[in-house]
Amino acid sequence: MRRVDGTRQDREDAAASLFGFLTATLIFAVSFAAVVQVSVKSDGDASNTTYHDRAAEASSLADLLLTEAGRGWYGASEVCSGDAPNDDAFEPDAVTRFGLGEERCSLTSSARERVANLSFDKLRNLRRASYDSDADNGAIDYQEARESLKLVEAGLDFHLRSWPILPDVVAMLRDGYKDPNLRPLYIGDFEKLQGGQPTNPSVQHVAGAAYSSDAATLYVNITNNGTLTTGFSVSFTVNTQKPITVEKHTGPVAAGAYYNATWTVNKTSDWAWKQSTQKFDYTIKDPSQTVGSGTVTMSGMTHAQQRTIYTGEATKLSWLLSGATASTSVAYNAYDGKGGSVDVNGWTITIRNSADTVVATAGSLNKKGGTASFTLTGADTYKSELLTPAGWVAQRDVVNVLAADFDPFTPASGAGEWDAEAPVPVEAAYVDAVVDHFELGVPDAEYADEDVSAVAGGDVFPDDNKFLADELPVALLDDDGVPRFDEYNVLFMGTNVDHRTLTSAGIKYTIRDWVLAGGTLIVFGSENQAVQWLEPIFHVALDAAGSGVSTPDQSHPILHTPNELDYASYDNHETAWHFNHEDEKDYFSHVVVAGEDDVLAASNPGAFGDGRVILSSWQPYDLTVGEAGDDCDPDALEATCPGLQLLNNFVTLGYSDLYIDYGPTISPSTPQGVQSRIAFVYHPEMHQSVELYVMVYAFG
Numbered sequence: 001m002r003r004v005d006g007t008r009q010d011r012e013d014a015a016a017s018l019f020g021f022l023t024a025t026l027i028f029a030v031s032f033a034a035v036v037q038v039s040v041k042s043d044g045d046a047s048n049t050t051y052h053d054r055a056a057e058a059s060s061l062a063d064l065l066l067t068e069a070g071r072g073w074y075g076a077s078e079v080c081s082g083d084a085p086n087d088d089a090f091e092p093d094a095v096t097r098f099g100l101g102e103e104r105c106s107l108t109s110s111a112r113e114r115v116a117n118l119s120f121d122k123l124r125n126l127r128r129a130s131y132d133s134d135a136d137n138g139a140i141d142y143q144e145a146r147e148s149l150k151l152v153e154a155g156l157d158f159h160l161r162s163w164p165i166l167p168d169v170v171a172m173l174r175d176g177y178k179d180p181n182l183r184p185l186y187i188g189d190f191e192k193l194q195g196g197q198p199t200n201p202s203v204q205h206v207a208g209a210a211y212s213s214d215a216a217t218l219y220v221n222i223t224n225n226g227t228l229t230t231g232f233s234v235s236f237t238v239n240t241q242k243p244i245t246v247e248k249h250t251g252p253v254a255a256g257a258y259y260n261a262t263w264t265v266n267k268t269s270d271w272a273w274k275q276s277t278q279k280f281d282y283t284i285k286d287p288s289q290t291v292g293s294g295t296v297t298m299s300g301m302t303h304a305q306q307r308t309i310y311t312g313e314a315t316k317l318s319w320l321l322s323g324a325t326a327s328t329s330v331a332y333n334a335y336d337g338k339g340g341s342v343d344v345n346g347w348t349i350t351i352r353n354s355a356d357t358v359v360a361t362a363g364s365l366n367k368k369g370g371t372a373s374f375t376l377t378g379a380d381t382y383k384s385e386l387l388t389p390a391g392w393v394a395q396r397d398v399v400n401v402l403a404a405d406f407d408p409f410t411p412a413s414g415a416g417e418w419d420a421e422a423p424v425p426v427e428a429a430y431v432d433a434v435v436d437h438f439e440l441g442v443p444d445a446e447y448a449d450e451d452v453s454a455v456a457g458g459d460v461f462p463d464d465n466k467f468l469a470d471e472l473p474v475a476l477l478d479d480d481g482v483p484r485f486d487e488y489n490v491l492f493m494g495t496n497v498d499h500r501t502l503t504s505a506g507i508k509y510t511i512r513d514w515v516l517a518g519g520t521l522i523v524f525g526s527e528n529q530a531v532q533w534l535e536p537i538f539h540v541a542l543d544a545a546g547s548g549v550s551t552p553d554q555s556h557p558i559l560h561t562p563n564e565l566d567y568a569s570y571d572n573h574e575t576a577w578h579f580n581h582e583d584e585k586d587y588f589s590h591v592v593v594a595g596e597d598d599v600l601a602a603s604n605p606g607a608f609g610d611g612r613v614i615l616s617s618w619q620p621y622d623l624t625v626g627e628a629g630d631d632c633d634p635d636a637l638e639a640t641c642p643g644l645q646l647l648n649n650f651v652t653l654g655y656s657d658l659y660i661d662y663g664p665t666i667s668p669s670t671p672q673g674v675q676s677r678i679a680f681v682y683h684p685e686m687h688q689s690v691e692l693y694v695m696v697y698a699f700g
Contacts, residue, residue, distance in 0.1 A: 101119060
C-alpha cells in the first residue's frame with residue numbers, strides 16, 4: 001500500500017546522517033542539564049544538608065547505573081558467547097546487581113566491569129518491567145533493582161529517565177533533515193457531504209415496554225426515513241444502580257421499512273431494582289451519528305417463583321460477516337430463580353438456522369458459565385439454544401448474519417463527496433515536515449479533495465468506519481493477524497476525529513493488539529468525544545476540563561525535547577481526559593492537568609506491553625503564532641510554529657525503546673537530587689550509536 005523503502009545501506013546512511021548531526025547538540029544538552037539540577041531543590045522545609053545528601057546519592061547512582069554492567073543479567077550462564085553477549089542466556093529476573101552498561105565481551109574479564117556504552121537489551125527490558133517484584137515476568141522490576149542496589153535498607157528510592165537527543169524543528173527546517181526511522185499513519189477528520197451539506201439521515205421510532213409472566217421486553221420500533229437501505233444500531237441502557245447497556249444491530253433496513261429492536265430482561269429475585277418503577281434510555285445511530293433517542297418508563301415487576309435458567313445476550317454478527325463465514329460466541333451464565341448458581345455440566349449450546357436445523361453444537365460447558373464459539377456459514381437468522389441434559393430449552397437467543405455484500409455503513413439519506421476538515425491538511429503537513437517516511441495524501445481517490453489529494457501509498461486515512469475497518473488490519477497486521485511495524489510504528493488520531501464512528505472490531509482490536517506489541521498511539525482533542533473505541537486498551541473519557549491547569553511533571557521530556565514547548569500558552573479548548581477506572585490512571589504520567597483530569601498524559605513504560613499511548617486535549621492545527629497564524633502556513637512552515645513543535649515532540653516518542661521512565665513517581669514536595677548524563681547506546685535496528693540524555697533521581 002506504501003512505497004518500498006530504499007536499500008539497507010540507504011537506511012543505514014540515513015540513520016547515520018541524522019545521529020551524526022546530533023553531535024552539535026551536546027552543548028545544549030549539557031547546559032540544559034545544569035538548569036535541571038538547580039531546579040529540583042524542594043520548596044518544602046527540608047534542610048540544605050538533606051538536599052546535598054540527595055544530590056550526592058544521585059551522582060553515585062548515576063555512576064553506578066550508567067557505567068557498570070551489573071551482575072546476573074545472564075543468570076548462571078556465561079555472559080559472553082565469543083565477542084558478543086550470550087543472548088540465549090539473557091535472564092533479567094536473575095539480576096543480583098542492577099547496572100545498564102554494555103557487556104564488553106571483546107575485553108578481558110577484568111576489564112569488563114566498567115564500560116562506556118549502555119546495553120540496548122537492558123534498556124529495552126526496563127519498558128517491560130513492573131513496579132513490584134515478579135520473579136517470572138522476564139523483566140528486572142523496580143523493586144528487584146532497588147533491592148539489588150541495597151537501597152531498601154537505606155530508605156532510598158530512585159527514578160531513571162532517558163530520551164534520545166534529536167534535532168529540533170529549527171535544525172530540521174534549516175538543514176533539510178527529516179527523521180528517517182519513524183513511520184507515522186495519520187487518521188484525520190473527514191466529512192461526507194450531500195449537496196455541499198452534511199448528511200442528515202433520520203428515523204421514525206416508537207419505544208415502550210411489554211410484560212410477560214417472568215420477563216419485561218423493552219422495544220424500539222424503527223422506520224427508515226432515509227432514501228437508501230442502511231443499518232442502524234440501538235443501544236438500550238437500564239438505569240440500575242450500576243447501569244446495564246446492550247447494543248442491538250438491525251441488519252439492512254430498506255428505505256421506508258420497519259424494524260423492531262428488542263431487549264428482554266428476565267425477572268430474578270437478586271435484581272431488587274425491578275420491583276419498583278424504572279426507566280431505560282435508548283439511542284439509535286446510523287451508524288456514525290445519533291438519529292434518535294429517548295427514555296421509557298418501565299413499571300415495577302414482581303418476582304416469578306419458578307426456577308429460571310438464562311444466558312447472556314448472543315453476540316450479533318450483523319456487521320462482522322467476512323466472505324461466506326462469520327464467527328460468533330454465545331455467553332452463558334447459569335443462575336436459578338433466586339440468583340444462585342447451578343451446575344450446568346452436561347448441558348449443551350446449539351445453533352439452529354431458520355429451517356430449525358442444528359448447524360453447530362458445543363458441549364461440556366463450564367460449571368459456572370463461560371463462552372462457546374461457533375463458525376456460521378451463509379447469511380441467515382440463527383437461534384442459539386441452551387439445552388439441559390433432559391433436552392428442554394433453558395434459553396434461546398437470536399443471531400443475525402447478513403449477506404456479505406450489504407454495506408451497513410451507507411448513510412440512509414444518500415452518498416456524497418468527502419471533505420477533509422481543517423485539521424487534516426495542517427497537521428498532516430506538520431508530520432510531513434519532520435518525518436521522511438510519510439506520504440501526504442489519502443490512498444483512495446474517493447476521499448480526495450482540494451485540500452488532501454489521492455497519493456499511491458498515502459499515509460492519511462479518513463475517519464470513516466468502513467474504510468478503517470478494512471484498511472487498518474492490512475496496514476498494522478501481517479497476513480496471520482500479528483502486529484507489524486515495517487509499515488507504521490506511530491499512529492496519530494488527529495484533531496476532531498469523529499470518535500463516535502470508530503465502532504468496528506476491526507478498528508479497536510487491531511489498534512489494541514498493535515499498541516501492546518510496541519506501537520505508539522497519539523490521540524488529540526476532539527469535539528466528538530465518545531472514545532469508547534479505546535476501551536479494549538483502557539477506559540477513559542474526553543470531558544469538560546476542571547479548573548486550574550498545572551504541570552505536575554515539569555521535567556517530562558515530551559515538554560522539552562527536541563523542542564522547548566511554550567505549553568503554558570496552549571489552548572486545551574476546555575476539555576481534558578478523565579480516567580474512568582482509578583487503577584488505570586496509574587498507567588500514565590500526568591504531565592499537564594486541569595483539575596483532576598489530564599490535558600497531557602503519557603503512558604508509563606510497560607503499562608501497555610511494549611507500546612505507548614499519549615493523550616492530549618491540545619489541538620496542534622489550532623496552535624498558531626500571531627493573529628493570522630502566518631508562521632503555521634502548511635505551505636511555508638516556520639520553526640516558531642507551536643503546533644509543529646508540539647507534533648514533533650509527540651512523534652519522537654515513537655523511539656519507545658529509548659524513552660525510559662523507570663521507578664516510582666517523584667513527589668514535588670520530596671527532597672531529591674538529580675544527575676544528568678549524556679550516554680550512548682548502539683541501536684540494532686538503526687545500525688547506529690544513538691546519543692541519550694539520561695537523568696537519575698534519588699529521593700526518600
